Amino acid sequence: DTGVSQNPRHKITKRGQNVTFRCDPISEHNRLYWYRQTLGQGPEFLTYFQNEAQLEKSRLLSDRFSAERPKGSFSTLEIQRTEQGDSAMYLCASSPGTGNEQFFGPGTRLTVL
């Protein structure tokens, strides 16, 4: 069990640039979640997938954000035209279809200058 992995671990970008993050879930976990966490706050749900289908999106997920999970394995989260308010830790989690736990990755810390 290699756990959930996320890349990159850190990303610094200038306002207005596009960024893409990758999440590799635990093998055979069919549910994959994206959360965002700002300093001093708990993680906030963004979106989740069951296999390749995106089942729910939070109101936090503006139209500048897009997530994909094309083959039901890894997922990408893209932010277009980044803003300073997008600076946060982006967390990915996966879970088996019938389990109770969500297993989180280490996160990608985004800093928008």
Place this chain on the structure above:
Amino acid sequence: DAKTTQPTSMDCAEGRAANLPCNHSTISGNEYVYWYRQIHSQGPQYIIHGLKNNETNEMASLIITEDRKSSTLILPHATLRDTAVYYCIVRVLVSGNTPLVFGKGTRLSVIA
């Protein structure tokens, strides 16, 4: 999902039991109590969950009051590595897994 209330921070001496309270007075009959923790610079980690009976695993014990309006997470012998933010979450367990709704949690500091 019902709202939870937790103290902002707590201290515990190393080797002693850490008792972390959580109030969830509006919990519904089909909602479970979950605990996760987040060590600095890591993603959250599942600890334990329960419905109405007390639960114990290798990490912790969960004590839920009879009226289910509050619960306590117990780390029986806290170590420095238990220093983390602990989140109490109430959620309905439907088929599969629904997104987690985190509050601000309790920052536990274990002191040598």
